Amino acid sequence: MSNGPELALPAVYNIADLRDQVRQWRKDDLRIGFVPTMGALHDGHLALVTQALETCDRVIVSIFVNPTQFAPGEDFDAYPRTLEADATKLADVGAHLVYSPDAGEMYPEGYVTTVHLTGPTHGLESVSRPHFFNGVATVVCKLFNQVQPDLAVFGEKDYQQLMVIRRMVRDLNLPVEIEGGQTVREADGLALSSRNVYLNATERERASRLNVILQEFADALKSGANVADAQHQAQLKAQSAFDSVDYVVARDAESLEALPSGPIERDARVLAAIRVGKTRLIDNRAAPKA
Structure with a gap:
């Protein structure tokens, strides 16, 4: 089943081998869970696997650093690739299979098809990364077609991605x-992130302010605070704490549409993207209507 390095749990590297394994599990009427990742796994990823295991008989984890969601100048080449260590962590929490295709398997020569959404892709991450959600939606759609899971689990840290x-x-x-x-x-x-490893000790300490600012904003x-006033205060705090701020905003928790001025009248989400040194971090907090 393997044409890659020796790993701590079974692995497949192409669609044919993946489908063979899934077909065997389907014959046994097993429920299949799926957690798509780009590797460099931390406890946040492992929690998603554990969540999938609660209701699924088998859990597949994909590890694929997707080139189509990186823009020129972003950290595609530097993004950590730690397949052997990742597999050991996955084996420890009970995952059943690693699916780790290469770019040629995912995007064969002549590939021209993409998935494009509007709606929840507008604003936020799309302002500074207009390419991002086309890349995410395309690769996730492909992975769903390849794995054919009953359940897929995505982290709320990437909240806009989850809504997309x-x-x-x-x-x-x-x-x-x-x-x-x-x-x-x-x-x-x-918030745990694969990019936290880029932070030095001083930057790491400063980065912890992001959660505090967002929690104060949500609170x-x-x-009952006015949305515009609370947002303005949160933006001022972020600008004084970090090297740059892409956004600190409140949005409708479901549609991600901008909220009108005044107290929130439906469940909201506060979201932020900032930079500490050269590292870009995102986070969010729930702000449910009282």
């Missing part, structure tokens, strides 16, 4: 249930 995937699944009638997994945080509240909205 849910919309794509609804719009294209894809037969997969989507679950969100709660953000896993360090003791000081910093203000839950207490």
Whole structure:
């Protein structure tokens, strides 16, 4: 089943071998869960696998650094690739199969088809990364067709991505249930991210302020503060704490549309993207209507 390095659990590297394994599990009427990742796994990823294992008989984890969601100048080449270590972590939490295709398997010569969404892709990440969600939607749609899971779990840390995937699944009638997994945080509240390894000690300490600012923002909205005023205060705090700020905003929790001025009248989400040194970090917090 393997044409790659020796790993701590079974692995497949092409669509044919993946489908052979899935077909065998389907014959046994097993429920299949799926967690797509780009590797460099941390406890946040492993929590998604554990969540999938709660309701699935078999869980597949893909590890694929997707080139189509990186823009020129982003960290595609530098993105950590740690397949052997990742597989060991996955074996420890009980995953059943690693699927790790290469770019040629995912995007063969002559490939021209993409998935494009509007709606929840507008604004936020799309402002600075207009290419991003086309790349995400395309690769996730392909992975769903390849794996054919019953359930897929995505982390809430990438909240806009989660909403985009849910919309794509609804719009294209894809037969997969989507679950969100709660953000896993360090003791000081910093959301776990593969990019946290880029932070030096001073930057790491500063980065922990992001969670604090977002929690204060969410608490203000839950207490009835005017959306515009609370957002402005959060933006000022972020600008004083970080080297640059892409956004600190409140959005409708489902549609990600901008909220009107005044107290929130429906569940909201506060979201931010900032830079500490050269590292770009994102995070979000729920702000449910009281």
